[in-house]
Amino acid sequence: MRIAHFSDLHYGAATLEEADRCFGAAIDRAIAEGVEAAVISGDATDHGLDLHEPATRRLCAQVRRLADHCPVLMLQGTFSHEPPGTLAVFGLLGARHPVYVAERIEQVVLMEDGRWLSSTGWRFDLVPAGARALLTCVPTINKAVVAATVGAVEAPQAVGEHLALLLRGFALTNRRARARGVPTIAVSHGTVFGSVSEHGVPMAGFDHEFSTGVLFSAETQAVMLGHIHRHQRWEQEVPEGRQCIAYAGSIGRFHFGEHGDKGFLLWEVTPDGAACELVPTPARRTIDIVFEGRPDLEALREAAASHGIDGAHVRVRWTVADEDRHAVDRAAIARLLAGAAHTKLEGRIVPIVRARAPGISQLTSLADKVQRWADLTGVEPTCVLDCLEALVERAPAEIAEQLLSGSAETHELEPGGPGQQDEVRGR
Template sequence: MRIAHFSDLHYGAETLEEADRCFGAAIDRAIAEDVEAAVISGDATDHGLDLHEPATRRLCAQVRRLADHCPVLMLQGTFSHEPPGTLAVFALLGARHPVHVADRIEQVALTAGGEWLPSAGWRFEAVPPGARALLTCVPTINKAVVAATVGAAEAAQAIGEHLALLLRGFAPTNRLARARGVPTIAVSHGTVFGSMSEHGVPMAGFDHEFTTGVLFSAETQAVMLGHIHRHQCWEQDSGAGRQCIAYAGSIGRFHYGEPGDKGFLLWEVAPEDAVCALIPTPARRTIDIVFEGRPDLEALREAAASHGIEGAHVRVRWTVADEDRHAVDRAAIARLLAGAAQTKLEGRIVPIVCARAPGISQLASLADKVRRWAELAAVDPACVLECLDALAERAPTEIAEHVLSGSAVTNEPALLDPEGQGEVPALEVECV
């Protein structure tokens, strides 16, 4: 079967132009390639959308156009992007072919009549008669539910262990399908340990859902993944035939600093083999220009000329000290980049940090710290040290009585008693 695999469309108010242009071009190409089915492996929306929003209308129109050509399967993605229930409306579009929303763990058969037949439970016990393809669907796992059951500290390990058991549990049905000449496909949304993010960062940690070995253990020929915005794939030859795992990546370029092409995957899936190819979409072009200090306008002019900023989305970054923050001429930078489709200026300000008493924290005693402070402040520490000794040796009541008794009388002029009964001493607390 020839299957079009789309992922991470991220339709939203801010991403609508990029998402709709790229997804529309991808659908045009998929129809031209005469694909027999289409899979959207999660994150069709960037956030929860209201029905009256332009992004909702455009996404529904594009999915309807795709479903007029072939059956479409949509998988539940990340809950923060696709709140539960978001995809339900797409099953009601009424296109020429059905749209199936996979929001639970299940297997779905694509019948010879072009209908989707979901399993009653988590898998089929036998391959449905007339099946043209068998799809194993594992949508986003709700980690909060797992954490509430086993505890937050154990949640990551529990998810990995249960997904490994689950995927191995699908293998018997997939073997039956392969024996009957039915192509087998797994569709999921999550992170593979060791995969690369769209910014080239290896995804290494204990909270990632899958390993390639776990995904291969389901014994499907193709594994169509979503969530990571960078296209990448893994292949192996095994007793299950030629197997391939692949991320389609995001349909467009939604962030600065994402290298490589954006697009969708065109799959050829057979009972014993699976191959895929990335078909690029007209994603926007982004340029990053970074300065360690104040932006150099001449260097910026040269960079703009060498990269060709016409129609590109340009981000300029710089790092300056707090006292130089107003020396950056943002207006001049904007004028130099006037031909860009969008200009984003990001300045990082390094605050001035003054050490009030460097080295004081390394001294052992409080008295030594007072002497160090007095040395830096150019004052006589004797008075403060006397007060410190008094606090260490005397009770608070004794110190107060000593002060009130007149022992702290200074050489200041005496004050007259307001009642006319003579003079009263002028008291002064010298050190507090």
């Protein structure tokens, strides 16, 4: 079977333009390639959407257009992106072919007449007659439920252990399907240990749902994954054929700094093996220009010319001290990047940090505290101490009168020449 695998569409108010342009182009290509079925492996929406929102209407229209060409299966994704129940409306679209929404752990068969048939329990004991493909569906796991059962500390390990048992339990039905010449596919939404995020960060931790070994243990030929926004794959040859695990990645580029192409996967799945190809979409181009200090306008002009910013989304970052924060000419930067489709300016301000003087609070006199401060900061304290003594011994009016008359005296200076008077004025 030839299957189109889409994932992480993230339709929402802020992402609509990027998501709809890329998903629309992907559907056009999938139809042109003559795919026999389509899978959307989670996070079709970026957040809970109201029915009257433009993003809802556009997503429904695109899924309807896809379902007019072939049967579509949609998997429940991350709860924060797709609150439970969000996808139910897509099963009511009434296109030429049905849209099946997988919201629980189950197996689903695509029948020869184009219908979807789901298992009453978590799996089929026997593969239904007339099956064209068998899909094992494992949507996002609610870790809160697991934590409520086994405790928050044990929850991450418990999720992994139970998923490993679950996927091994699907192997028997998948072997029976393969023996009857039916392609087998697993569809899930989660994180594979050792996968790499769209920003190049390896996903290593105890709270990730899968390992490649656990996914291969279900004995399906293809494993279609969602959640990670970067396309990547793992393959192995076994006596039963070639197994392949792959993330489709996000349909578009929704954040700055994302690595790799964006697109959807075109799968060829047989009872003996699976292979996939990434088909790029017209995702937006993003450019990051980073300055360690204050932005250099000439360097920025050269970077803009070398990268070709016309139509791109450009982010300029810089780091400056707090006293230089107002020296950055944001208007000049915006003028230099006028050809960009969108410009984002991010300045990081390093605050001035003043160290405390250790032990200063234990000193009894103000003069001793000033002396301690001067020692730590490298300041000559004589002038400050003289002024402090004058404040203590003289009335404010007397000090002001002496300063204004230009004949102020201190206990260290006798009335005399102009040089002494200038020194007093300086103090």
